[in-house]
Amino acid sequence: MKKIVCIVLALILLLALTACGSSSKKDDASLTLTAGKLAVSAEIGYPPMEYFDADGSTPIGFDVEMMTEIAKRMGLELDLIDTAWDGIFAGLDSNKYDMVMSSCSITPSRQENYLMSKPYVQNAIELLVPVDSDITGIDSVSGKKVAVQGETTSHDYLRDNDTGCEIMDYDKVINCFDELKLGRVDAVLTDSVVAAYYLGDELDNYKVVWVNSEAEPIGITFRKGNTALCEAVEKVLDEMFADGTAAKIAAKYFGDSAGVEGIR
Amino acid sequence: MDVLQKMLSWLPQLLDGARITILMTITATCAGVILGTFLALGKISRNVVISKLCSAYIFFFRGTPLLMQLYFLYYAVPMFLPALTINSRFLAAFIAYGLNSGAYCAELIRAAIQSIDPGQSEAARALGLTYGQTMRLLIIPQSIRRLVPPVGNEFIMMLKDVSLVSIISLGDLTKVTRSINSSAATPLVYIPSMIIYLIITAFFTFVFNRVESHMAKKE
Incomplete structure (x- = not known):
């Protein structure tokens, strides 16, 4: 019985906390x-x-x-x-x-x-794969593991389009490239601005096989x-x-x- | 009502995440207790080399952040030593958590063993029992009883530490919650998620309390 009361009280506290909205005020005279x-x-x-x-x-x-x-x-x-x-x-x-x-x-x-x-x-999103990969574009990633940074437009793209791939999402984009390097994922879907940077000194190892026609x-x-x-x-x-x-x-x-x- | 309906619609995904959280907590804590027992015995061993080795292990795993250990095992180790690449995310996380928990459990177990009156082992030795027999028949069974509360505590800590696995793209309860939060663009999901955590904690607290009172009866 005591435990139930405890749990109920904890829940009430939780709800009360969420009810307190943030109330930071903005100085009206300032733009910021x-x-x-x-x-x-x-x-x-x-x-x-x-x-x-x-x-x-x-x-x-x-x-x-x-x-x-x-x-x-x-x-x-x-x-x-x-x-x-x-x-x-x-x-x-x-x-x-x-x-x-x-x-x-x-x-x-x-x-x-x-x-x-x-x-x-x-910018546009691009699909990066190892040079010897058999992936030729976004149509051929079915059953493959594709790394993206979580909650980016690349992540959205994979969620919204039925590519049949397994989506692996990471907090940092560097982890996607780490995974690709270690061979744990088959491809990385990311912004072209970033892909170009990483490809900079890895041109012999990786290639871009697909660029989204929809610019972002x-x-x-x-x-x-x-x-x-x-x-x-x-x-x-x-x-x-x-x-x-x-x-x-x-x-x-x-x-x-x-x-x-x-x-x- | 709309809010409640939304929360209910997230439930299947959240429960799927909770499954990984619970599975990881149980397996890693079990591994931690087993590993910890050997480390504890090693640390109190009279063999200086073994004792120092175990102490160093405990020092390392308690002295560095778990998050970093997980990162190191999953991302860094394969870069230096490709032979040690672990491709299963669950397995990698299990190893990291097990190794880490082992260090913490070792200290709990050592404390439990040393809390048994040394007079008892002296008496056992006087009666002709060997060190191994003394430990196996006398000290360890009594320590186990004293170990239940701290291990229960370790278990609940582990339950929440498991939330770090999102960095290696393993979908535990916290990761699923955060994903829903960003894709549904509402922080509302934290409420059912925290309730699930509380339910899990309440359940295991209950289990550990039962075990504790069951053992107390035997005493």
């Missing part, structure tokens, strides 16, 4: 959650978009340099928050940061729930209704594209600036 600061969330561990330098603590990458420049031009201090990808949008909902700039592909479902900027870099350009994600901040950021982005800053950063991380040309 904290005046003078631009809080940006990224899952750092996604080269060449956002990753740590060789020292393991300095965030670098295309997104990182882009956001640094955005914050600088807006006269704000950049506060980069490293967040797990799984849950990154939930943090936006609960006012943990102003925006997510972490290689977010623009998709209809994300646009439905969030405010997304115009694209700032081109990358944009910045804001809370729904936060148009003021979105517009301010878009303006700065336009400037950065007009004066060649974006192309310069792209060339630094992608080797060329093709990914950002003509995207805006």
Whole structure:
């Protein structure tokens, strides 16, 4: 009897906790959650978009340099928050940061729930396999193990399309490549920007056998209704594209600036 | 009502995850107890080499995070020593959890053995029993009784440690919950999931309490 009372009390506590909504307030005069600061969330561990330098603590990458420049031009201090990808949008909902700039592909479902900027870099999902693999495209992965990063558009693609493969999802994209290297999975489905980076010095070992015809350009994600901040950021982005800053950063991380040309 | 219906629709997936969680907890804790017994006996052994080896093992596995041990076993070891590649996710996690639990159980078992009045083994030796006989017939049976509560505790800790397996793409209850959370875009799923954890914990607490009182009767 005592135990039942205990369990019931525990459940009540649980429900009571969930009933307490978050109530962080936004300073109305400021564009951002904290005046003078631009809080940006990224899952750092996604080269060449956002990753740590060789020292393991300095965030670098295309997104990182882009956001640094955005914050600088807006006269704000950049506060980069490293967040797990799984849950990154939930943090936006609960006012943990102003925006997510972490290689977010623009998709209809994300646009439905969030405010997304115009694209700032081109991207599509690609299927990567070992050079000697018999997989020739997304049609021939039936019965094979395909690694994806959890809750990414690659993961969505496999869930939404009947490819017949076994989906293996990981927290970090690096684990997908580890698994491919160890031969535990047969293919990796990932963003072309990332695939190109990993293929960089592994061209002899891996090849891309399929690229989704549906492009998934990358944009910045804001809370729904936060148009003021979105517009301010878009303006700065336009400037950065007009004066060649974006192309310069792209060339630094992608080797060329093709990914950002003509995207805006 | 809508909310309840949603929660019910997630139940099959959650229960499938719970199956892995329970299976892993039981098998790994059993492995831990068996391994721990040998480690404990090794640690209190008078053979210095064995004693030091067991101490080092316990020190290592208690001194590094379980998450890292799992990562190391699954991702790093195969890179250095391809022969030791474990391709089954469940097996890899089982080995990591078993090795880790072994270290913790060793300390529990050592404490239980040493809690038996040394006068008893002195008396047994005086009566002509060998060290092995003393341990097997006298000390271990009594230690087991004292071991039930701490092992029950270890079991419940393990139940929650198993949630780390998501890093190797093994679908335990926590991983399934997180997947539903992101695909259904609602954190509501944490509620039924936590309730399932509580039910599992309540069930095993009950089992361990029964075992404990059963043993107390025998005393």
